[in-house]
Amino acid sequence: MKRTRTYVVLGVAFLLNSSLFVSNGWAIERDVLSFVTRKDRGRSIQLINTQGEFLQTLMVEGPIAHFTWSPDGRSIAYSSNRNGDPDIYVMDVKTDTHRRLTFDDGRDWWPSWSPNGKWIAFASNRAGEIDLYRMDANGENVKRLTNQGDCKEPAWSPDSQRIAFISKSALFVMTAEGKGVRRLADTFSTGCAWSPDGKEIAFVPRGDAVGGKALFSINRDGKNMRQLTQLYKGLVAIFEPTWSPSGKWIAYLLVQPPEKLLEGQVVLAEEFFANSVICIANTADRGGGEPIEATRRLVASLKWAPEGFLSVSPSAEKQTTLWSKLKQSEKYSKTKK
Amino acid sequence: MKKNIRSKISGFLTSEEGRVSTKAPLALGVATGSVLLAQAMVPSPAQAEIVWDFSNVTCLWNWQCDDDAGEVCAFWDFTHQPGPTIEVHSACIIPPDD
Numbered sequence A: 001m002k003r004t005r006t007y008v009v010l011g012v013a014f015l016l017n018s019s020l021f022v023s024n025g026w027a028i029e030r031d032v033l034s035f036v037t038r039k040d041r042g043r044s045i046q047l048i049n050t051q052g053e054f055l056q057t058l059m060v061e062g063p064i065a066h067f068t069w070s071p072d073g074r075s076i077a078y079s080s081n082r083n084g085d086p087d088i089y090v091m092d093v094k095t096d097t098h099r100r101l102t103f104d105d106g107r108d109w110w111p112s113w114s115p116n117g118k119w120i121a122f123a124s125n126r127a128g129e130i131d132l133y134r135m136d137a138n139g140e141n142v143k144r145l146t147n148q149g150d151c152k153e154p155a156w157s158p159d160s161q162r163i164a165f166i167s168k169s170a171l172f173v174m175t176a177e178g179k180g181v182r183r184l185a186d187t188f189s190t191g192c193a194w195s196p197d198g199k200e201i202a203f204v205p206r207g208d209a210v211g212g213k214a215l216f217s218i219n220r221d222g223k224n225m226r227q228l229t230q231l232y233k234g235l236v237a238i239f240e241p242t243w244s245p246s247g248k249w250i251a252y253l254l255v256q257p258p259e260k261l262l263e264g265q266v267v268l269a270e271e272f273f274a275n276s277v278i279c280i281a282n283t284a285d286r287g288g289g290e291p292i293e294a295t296r297r298l299v300a301s302l303k304w305a306p307e308g309f310l311s312v313s314p315s316a317e318k319q320t321t322l323w324s325k326l327k328q329s330e331k332y333s334k335t336k337k
Numbered sequence B: 001m002k003k004n005i006r007s008k009i010s011g012f013l014t015s016e017e018g019r020v021s022t023k024a025p026l027a028l029g030v031a032t033g034s035v036l037l038a039q040a041m042v043p044s045p046a047q048a049e050i051v052w053d054f055s056n057v058t059c060l061w062n063w064q065c066d067d068d069a070g071e072v073c074a075f076w077d078f079t080h081q082p083g084p085t086i087e088v089h090s091a092c093i094i095p096p097d098d
Helices: A002-024 A307-312 A316-336 B002-014 B016-021 B033-041
Strands: A033-037 A044-048 A054-059 A064-069 A075-080 A087-092 A097-100 A108-113 A119-127 A129-136 A151-156 A162-167 A170-175 A182-194 A200-205 A216-219 A237-243 A249-255 A276-282 A288-292 A299-304 B051-057 B072-077 B085-093
Touching (some): A033 A064, A033 A276, A064 A299, A075 A108, A087 A108, A119 A151, A129 A151, A151 A182, A170 A200, A237 A299, A276 A299
Parallel strands (some): A064 A108
Antiparallel strands (some): A033 A044, A075 A087, A108 A119, A119 A129, A200 A216, A276 A288
């Protein structure tokens, strides 16, 4: 009887320890965001925790436009115009090797890696209008998915069965084969992101009440719009939502265009996005949303880093440093609560 | 080369995008008078809580433009009348010489 009790105690201790290990480790995905930096003209990807501590820099043969992580965290696909027209490239994070995937004369943007690892969706004007395409992760078997033009910012559902995208100021969803295109809501070309459970899609709605100033989600059937963030006041706008793997958090770029835009002046993109900063909100209660000041004026394109990245971090030394900083930041966030 | 750029700017100004952007004459080096008019027309953020309409934004970042041709993405306020909605337009343009 006593031996049984000992085993039970040991078992419970083991389970507790396992969950602690998970909660203390990389699985706290909200701790790590990745973004293309503006300061070196898009030639590096920065990893930061939610306190704004810079954890690691991945140098790339940029300039990079948009980027997407492979689900295992081993690779990054990105769009770059370093050889002329923008094309899609893949970087092996561990070996720092780069491979070009698209070679057409058109421009290829917004790569999005399917969660099952098989495909990369992207936008291209290779046939004239900007439409969405899909290719195998090695660049083969390119398939055109849309024919309506002005299609951008593809985002895969977690089960890799559907793709959400922006076209003509509206949010659409379709199957991975480009079938069943369905219009869900009015939006802008400011990005969209699936919730990890595949039920909702985050986007920035159009409209007199909230245009550009709050993130909402909508079910993939077009029902149940839900406000995810606070409604910001003042001269700010939301871009590039990215949903954390746990579903608890959503990060986005809060942009404050210069006032001279309202004074009738033309503002170049550099200046339009100059005063932008990453914010993170709790999707359950719209809490948070405060800016991570360390990222102000730095961010061009934003994604959560996948949980698998730590295991392929480029060097043991960097890995140790990264691990250590993550542990520190976790302690910090616990004491903050 | 300079002639080509000037010709392209001229083309831009006479295009639909260019015509609307002449509401933003300062950056294009034209007269400043209409800027004052635009300032008078647009309510300040303090006067009314503004919302954005980015429906007519055709580019957001410079990488969406033709870098080889020297194009960059430019934004302007296209709002026609005082009101809480700021209608922003954007297009790839070749910036004028300084």
